[in-house]
Amino acid sequence: MTFDLTLLAPYLGDLAAGARLTALACAFALAGGLLLGVMAALMRTAASPVARRIADVYVDIFRNVPFIVQLFFLFYGLPEIGIEMSAFCTGVLALSLAGGAFTSDVIRSGILAVEPGVLEAAQVSGLSRLAIYRRIVLPIALRSSVRPLGAVFVNLILTSSILSAVTLNELTGSARIVAADTFQPFEVYALLLVLYAAMTWLVSLSAGVLHRRLNREHG
Template identity: 90%
Template sequence: MTFDPTTLAPYFGDLAAGARLTALACALALAGGLVLGIVAALMRTAASPLARRVAEIYVDIFRNVPFIVQLFFLFYGLPEIGVELSAFGTGVLALSLAGGAFTSDVIRSGILAVEPGVLEAAQVSGLSRFAIYRHIVLPMALRSSVRPLGSVFVNLILTSSILSAITLNELTGSAKIVAADTFQPFEVYVLLLLLYAVMTWLVSLSAGALHRRLNRDHG
C-alpha cells in the first residue's frame, strides 16, 4: 500500500469547510454551555433545596446519558412534538446542554474555592448577595477555572465528531464523504486524526496562556 495524501489536495477545501463548521458549532456550544454551567453552578450552591435539586437533576441527566442518545432525542424525538431544529442547531443545542453539565462542575468548584473570609468581608461592606456573586465570587471562580474550561472545550471538539450521525457535515462528516469519493480511507483518516490533534492542541495552548495572563498578579 502506498501512502499518498497529496491525492487528497482537491478535497482540502471540503475538509477545511468541515473544520470551520466544527469550530463554529463548538464555539457557540462553549458560550451556551458556559451560561448554562454558571446558572447550574449557582443553583447547586444556592440556599434553596429546590434549586439545588433541579440543577442536580439536569447535571445527572446530561452527564450520565450517552451523548448520541441525547443527540438523537433532540433531532428525531422533538419533531414528534412539533419542535424541529436544523442539524446545525440541534448539534449546537446538544453540545451546549452536555457542555453545561460538565461546566457546572468546574464553576461550582471555583465558587466553593473562594475563601470564606472574602465573602465575610464583602458582606460586612454592605454589598448585596447579587453584587457579591457578580463582582467578587464569579470573577474569582472563572479565573481559577480557565484550565478546566479549556478541557471542557477540548471535549466538545472531540464529541462534535458524533454530529455526523445527524447528517451534519462537520469535520468527521466531511471526511466520510471524501473517503467514500476517493476510496482512500487510510489517507483521509490520518489527515482527520492530525486535524483534530491540532485543533485540540491549539485550544489547550490558548487556555494555558489565558490562565497565566489572568492569574499573573494572583499567583
C-alpha cells in the first residue's frame, strides 16, 4: 500500500467546503447553546421550583439521550407533525440544544461560585435582582467559565461529525464522498484526523488565551 496525498489534490476544494460548513454550523450552535445554557442556568438557580424543574428536565433529556437519536427525531420525526427544516438548520438546532444542556452545567457552576459577599454588597447598593445578575453575576460566571466552555465547543466540533447522518455534507460527510470517489480511504481519513485535531487544538488554545487575558484584566 502506498500513501499518496497528492491523489486528494483535486478534492481539496470539496474538503475545504465541508470544513467551512462544519465551522459555520458549530459557530451558530455555540451562540445558540450559550444562550440556552445561560437561560437554563438562571432557571436552575432561580427561587421558583417550577423553573428549576423545567430546566432540570431539559438538561437531563439532552445530556442523557444519544445525540444521534436527538438528531433523527428533529430531522425525521418533526416533519411528521408538519415541522420541516433543512439539514443545516436541523444540525444547528440539534447541536444548540445538546450544547445548551452541557453549557448550563458550566454556567450554573460559575453562578454558584460567586461569593455571597459580592451579592450582599450589590443588594445593599440598591440594585435590582435583574441588574445584579446582568451586571455582576453573569460577567463573573462567564469569565470563570471560559476554559470549560472551550471544552464544550470542542465537543460540539467533534459531535458535528454525526450531522452527515442527515445528508449534511460537512467535513466528515465530504470526506466520505471523497473516499468513495478516490478509493483512497486511508489518505482521506488520515487527513480528516489532522483537520479535526487542528480545529479542536485551535479552539482549546483560543479558550486558554482568552481565559488568561480576562482573568489578568480582572485579577
